[in-house]
Amino acid sequence: xxxxxxxxxxxxxxxxxxxxxxxxxxxxxxxxxxxxxxxxxxxxxxxxxxxxxxxxxxxxxxxxxxxxxxxxxxxxxxxxxxxxxxxxxxxxxxxxxxxxxxxxxxxxxxxxxxxxxxxxxxxxxxx
Amino acid sequence: xxxxxxxxxxxxxxxxxxxxxxxxxxxxxxxxxxxxxxxxxxxxxxxxxxxxxxxxxxxxxxxxxxxxxxxxxxxxxxxxxxxxxxxxxxxxxxxxxxxxxxxxxxxxxxxxxxxxxxxxxxxxxxxxxxxxxxxxxxxxxxxxxxxxxxxxxxxxxxxxxxxxxxxxxxxxxxxxx
Numbered sequence: 001x002x003x004x005x006x007x008x009x010x011x012x013x014x015x016x017x018x019x020x021x022x023x024x025x026x027x028x029x030x031x032x033x034x035x036x037x038x039x040x041x042x043x044x045x046x047x048x049x050x051x052x053x054x055x056x057x058x059x060x061x062x063x064x065x066x067x068x069x070x071x072x073x074x075x076x077x078x079x080x081x082x083x084x085x086x087x088x089x090x091x092x093x094x095x096x097x098x099x100x101x102x103x104x105x106x107x108x109x110x111x112x113x114x115x116x117x118x119x120x121x122x123x124x125x126x127x
Numbered sequence: 128x129x130x131x132x133x134x135x136x137x138x139x140x141x142x143x144x145x146x147x148x149x150x151x152x153x154x155x156x157x158x159x160x161x162x163x164x165x166x167x168x169x170x171x172x173x174x175x176x177x178x179x180x181x182x183x184x185x186x187x188x189x190x191x192x193x194x195x196x197x198x199x200x201x202x203x204x205x206x207x208x209x210x211x212x213x214x215x216x217x218x219x220x221x222x223x224x225x226x227x228x229x230x231x232x233x234x235x236x237x238x239x240x241x242x243x244x245x246x247x248x249x250x251x252x253x254x255x256x257x258x259x260x261x262x263x264x265x266x267x268x269x270x271x272x273x274x275x276x277x278x279x280x281x282x283x284x285x286x287x288x289x290x291x292x293x294x295x296x297x298x299x300x301x302x303x304x
Contacts, residue, residue: 001268035136036196049247067252
């Protein structure tokens with residue numbers, strides 16, 4: 001039976017000591033992967049896995065990665081929305097793990113939207 | 128959907144939209160009966176008899192009723208293609224239970240796929256909800272309960288912290304199917 005070990009959790013808790021702990025809901029960039037039936041069937045989970053890897057490697061604590069339902073643009077799936085505080089949200093369409101890795105580096109971490117993968121800039125926000 | 132773990136991700140997303148606070152996923156097999164069973168139970172607001180009747184009909188979809196759409200019909204089809212079935216029970220105010228049974232050895236039975244990716248995706252997307260996952264399979268048994276992980280973390284870090292997610296992922300690393 002594979003189960004989480006208490007000592008592993010303790011170890012990562014220890015490693016958190018000394019790092020600035022952001023309050024929940026306090027973030028610089030929020031990345032939303034659209035996870036409706038359409039998104040899942042088109043490969044949205046691969047995007048989530050790729051983004052998780054990038055996030056873990058970056059060690060950033062001011063980036064939130066989350067999911068939402070169908071955005072009503074099923075033919076453009078898989079999609080993500082990147083919302084950086086104080087700038088327009090960007091919806092990216094027809095993605096794959098390589099494209100989201102580039103979006104993570106250039107937009108999420110670097111602050112420069114990747115125009116060639118964007119559907120539109122500035123359609124809606126969740127904050 | 129390429130594999131069963133993607134169906135599970137999709138069906139559990141329903142439950143998260145239905146106001147559930149705890150979602151339980153159990154995967155088990157019976158070698159003697161040649162079945163593979165997926166049970167997804169939530170404590171959300173449930174469905175009335177009329178909604179329940181329409182739940183597996185893709186063509187009565189209304190976007191305002193979040194329980195209706197392509198997710199359940201696709202899972203039903205995947206189960207029935209193997210000679211299995213899909214059973215949904217629901218009670219208003221109590222929650223919903225979806226049980227999909229597959230003939231395990233059937234050639235059309237899709238592989239289970241990457242349940243680690245499904246579970247971590249669910250936790251990332253819904254860090255305020257609790258998930259209990261248990262697979263009782265010949266190849267591998269895995270058990271994850273976010274309630275006990277949360278208790279252990281004791282507010283020092285959140286459950287969607289990448290380090291916690293990586294630990295959960297590692298439990299599945301050998302693959303299940």
